[in-house]
Amino acid sequence: MAIESLILGVGGFVFLLILAGAFLAVQEAKAGSLHGFDFFFLAGIAIAFTVANYLWFFANEQEAGALVAIWVAGGVALALYFRSAFTRTLSQPQKREGDY
Numbered sequence: 071m072a073i074e075s076l077i078l079g080v081g082g083f084v085f086l087l088i089l090a091g092a093f094l095a096v097q098e099a100k101a102g103s104l105h106g107f108d109f110f111f112l113a114g115i116a117i118a119f120t121v122a123n124y125l126w127f128f129a130n131e132q133e134a135g136a137l138v139a140i141w142v143a144g145g146v147a148l149a150l151y152f153r154s155a156f157t158r159t160l161s162q163p164q165k166r167e168g169d170y
Contacts, residue, residue: 073125073129073131073134076121076125077121077125077134077137077138080117080118080121080138081138081141083114083117084114084117084118084141084145085114087110087111087113087114087117088110088111088114088145088148088149090107090110091107091108091109091110091111091114091148091149091152092107092148092152093107094106094107094110107152107156108149108153111145111148111149111152112149114141114145115142115145115146115149118138118139118141118142118145119139119142121138122135122136122138122139122141122142123135125138126139
């Protein structure tokens with residue numbers, strides 16, 4: 071019962087961090103190497119990685135650890151998607167009125 075509560079609580083927190091990162095990725099539009107949304111994705115991924123390793127090695131819950139480890143791959147995939155979409159948007163020239 072305690073492991074399920076831990077997974078649910080951490081999963082909700084990681085989901086909120088990744089959701090905040092996705093929201094900020096859409097809102098930000100400035101040049102630079104790291105943006106605010108990157109930190110939200112990194113925090114969510116780091117927390118999921120830490121909890122997955124705790125469950126696998128210390129709590130001896132391999133099944134739960136494997137489930138939480140999937141969140142790491144999903145978070146990395148979402149972060150890369152939003153990062154590439156954000157970079158692609160910045161690199162495209164802005165169309166002005168009258169341009170074809």
